[in-house]
Amino acid sequence: MIAYLEGTILLQRKDRVIVKAGPVGYEVYVLNPASYSPGQEVQFFCYQQFREDGQTLYGFESEEQYQLFTLLITVKGLGCKSVLNALQYIDVQTMIKAIENADATTLKKLPGIGSKTAGQIILDLKGKVVFTPQKEDKKKAPQNPVWSEVVDALQSLGYKEAEINTLQIEPDVLAGAKVDELLRVCLKQLAKGKRF
Template identity: 55%
Template sequence: MIGYLEGTVKRIRRDHLILLCGPVGYLVYVSAPSLYEEGQHLALYTHQQFKEDGQMLYGFEDEEVYQLFTLLIQVKGLGCKTVMSMLAHADGDTIIRAIENGDAAALKKLPGIGAKTAGQILLDLKGKIVLPESSSKKAEKTVSPQVGEVEEALLSLGYKQPEIDSINPSELAKEHPGVDALLRCCLKELARRKKGI
């Protein structure tokens, strides 16, 4: 069982990357490949799935997200790919808070999650996930109206929350006051990262 990999990103593809560990390249599925750059050093906690037609590796930089993933795939009706899609659209803290608050409506906004599956997630996991202290602090973090408006605009353009978080709009806002200026800066930074510049 492969539980951890550390190496260099060799290739980035639509839903996975090739992580070069010595002379061996591992194909690892991650929630947001566009956040990485070729040549980047990367360490991942991994879940190895065994199927009739082969094996698949799913990777996570954060061990808490890895643990959330392993809990979610035990829920009836949820598979690895569906959970990875959930994590691509919302960070682990958001999903944990939705579960702990019994917020089925928030869960139903995630791809592949209908009313029945949302209910099953709450039935199986509500009250069983301890929100980490670091996550609680993140949840308490306030976002300025300017940053909030820019993040909403980026989401409406198709960017995912993990991608937006990776460029830290609140920090960029210090040098780019105003919604329009900040939005232009964020779009430029997101485009630069996708090109791996």
């Protein structure tokens, strides 16, 4: 079981990075892979997922991110990649606050999480995620307020939560995107009735 990984970024791909640790390269799914660059030194707390069709490694810059991730994947209806995608849009403390305050509105703004899943998260995890960071992170979890603004704009245009919840935005699509640009992409996909 790989629980911790330290090395340098060898390659940065659409939804993951390759970390070179000694003579070995590890494929690691991370928050906001576009924020990493080749040669950058990294340290990840890792979650290793075992499935019949293979193994997948997920890496987090802090123990708090790792703990939150491992709790969220225990919620019915949430998988590793959907949780990783959602955590790109919210930091650890904001997520904890939303769960503890039963703030379903904040949770529903995360991609892939609708009313039912938000309610399930609160039901399953309220009271279980009150952990205090050992120290202030120098580099917090990647956030992107653009998504929240896009959701608000779509709702003001009359789109239902269920429709918005079908949108699966890839990290490379979000990276550097402005509200108007991302809104156009969402409207185009919603008009076609497709997921992206």
